[in-house]
Amino acid sequence: MTDPLDRAMHHARAWLDGLDTAPVGGRATADALRDALGGPLPETGADASEIIDALAAGAGPGLHANAGGRFFAWVMAGSLPSAVAADWLVSAWDQNSGMFTVAPSTTIIEEITGGWLKDLFGLPPECSFAFTTGCQLAHVTALAVARHAVLEQAGWDFGRDGLYGAPPIRFLTSANRHNTLDAAVRYLGMGEAHMESVATGEFGNMLAKDLAEKLSGLARPTILCLNAADLNVGTFDDFATLIPIAKAAGAWVHVDGAFGLFARTSPAYRALTEGVDLADSWATDGHKWLNVPMIVAWPLCATRRLTVRRLPRARPICRPARMCGIRQTGTLNCRAVRVRFRSMRRCGNLVAPVSRTWWSAAAGIVCRWWAASVPCREPAL
Numbered sequence: 001m002t003d004p005l006d007r008a009m010h011h012a013r014a015w016l017d018g019l020d021t022a023p024v025g026g027r028a029t030a031d032a033l034r035d036a037l038g039g040p041l042p043e044t045g046a047d048a049s050e051i052i053d054a055l056a057a058g059a060g061p062g063l064h065a066n067a068g069g070r071f072f073a074w075v076m077a078g079s080l081p082s083a084v085a086a087d088w089l090v091s092a093w094d095q096n097s098g099m100f101t102v103a104p105s106t107t108i109i110e111e112i113t114g115g116w117l118k119d120l121f122g123l124p125p126e127c128s129f130a131f132t133t134g135c136q137l138a139h140v141t142a143l144a145v146a147r148h149a150v151l152e153q154a155g156w157d158f159g160r161d162g163l164y165g166a167p168p169i170r171f172l173t174s175a176n177r178h179n180t181l182d183a184a185v186r187y188l189g190m191g192e193a194h195m196e197s198v199a200t201g202e203f204g205n206m207l208a209k210d211l212a213e214k215l216s217g218l219a220r221p222t223i224l225c226l227n228a229a230d231l232n233v234g235t236f237d238d239f240a241t242l243i244p245i246a247k248a249a250g251a252w253v254h255v256d257g258a259f260g261l262f263a264r265t266s267p268a269y270r271a272l273t274e275g276v277d278l279a280d281s282w283a284t285d286g287h288k289w290l291n292v293p294m295i296v297a298w299p300l301c302a303t304r305r306l307t308v309r310r311l312p313r314a315r316p317i318c319r320p321a322r323m324c325g326i327r328q329t330g331t332l333n334c335r336a337v338r339v340r341f342r343s344m345r346r347c348g349n350l351v352a353p354v355s356r357t358w359w360s361a362a363a364g365i366v367c368r369w370w371a372a373s374v375p376c377r378e379p380a381l
Contacts, residue, residue, distance in 0.1 A: 024065050027061050123277055128300065129301075133296070134285060134296070135180060136297075139254075146281060150221035151169070163189050168194055168220065172211070212245050216249075222249065226253065226256070230256075243279055252281070257284040258288065261276070
């Protein structure tokens with residue numbers, strides 16, 4: 001019997017080797033894919049290798065070659081071989097990375113990778129972090145902490161009393177925001193009616209004067225979201241000016257860094273993010289810049305104390321890892337039970353062949369392309 005793992009590797013290699021010549025876009029229609037992959041639920045099993053072969057043959061015509069150099073639709077970079085290989089190991093090891101006692105090695109890998117990411121972004125070392133399935137959930141995680149924090153500041157115990165009767169939370173952002181922020185506000189029960197847009201300049205950057213005016217009225221729990229490179233033109237908000245204004249009014253500041261937080265790795269373009277480290281939370285993802293498989297992102301919060309207090313987990317049935325001085329991943333992640341621990345994908349790239357120098361060069365190249373395409377705010381070089 002042929003080993004299904006060998007067949008999977010064969011098809012994976014064939015796909016990767018053909019990226020330079022394969023059609024860039026999927027050619028199959030929805031009906032054709034249903035016919036190739038569907039049918040009645042089988043009454044009996046089949047040979048595992050044959051299943052893998054059939055899956056590869058049926059799915060092939062509907063696959064986009066987004067891992068290749070000719071794909072320019074959406075923002076989906078191709079995974080480097082080190083990340084793909086690490087992802088294979090993740091599936092083979094099949095660990096439940098909820099806490100150290102359940103998955104010792106993977107918990108420590110996550111701890112190390114999170115530390116490297118904070119170092120890469122130049123964020124405070126005491127920041128907490130988590131690994132999520134995408135930037136959408138990274139926003140939800142960070143804003144869940146923000147929701148607790150601003151209500152606590154207003155004298156409301158969210159953990160005990162929930163949102164019933166709670167002071168309404170005002171969510172300040174701009175019309176230039178990504179729609180995942182709207183979704184996060186809905187998921188967290190804060191309501192789109194409480195979202196308020198701050199005026200923006202010619203290139204979509206938030207205006208400090210309008211922000212100050214909106215914050216000068218009656219004090220109420222407030223979350224401000226700023227952009228580190230928006231989706232449309234790559235505009236960076238003026239963090240060094242805006243964040244102190246918000247902090248003076250008692251607002252929580254969250255930064256959507258899905259596109260631009262990696263500018264901090266480039267000496268030439270780091271000035272675009274000046275002051276971003278003053279925020280309370282950040283969210284970004286890995287598939288745009290880290291060249292890892294899709295469905296990977298992380299939220300970061302300025303202090304671990306805030307995250308642990310506001311995202312508690314149930315009492316573990318094993319000896320708590322925190323008693324051993326080890327980061328308890330289940331406390332910090334929305335989803336404690338993860339079939340695949342996302343940190344391994346990043347670890348595979350951050351160790352080798354990718355390094356701080358590599359990211360610095362890559363970020364510089366992309367930022368220069370942005371600057372040439374759109375006359376957005378430039379740093380003084």
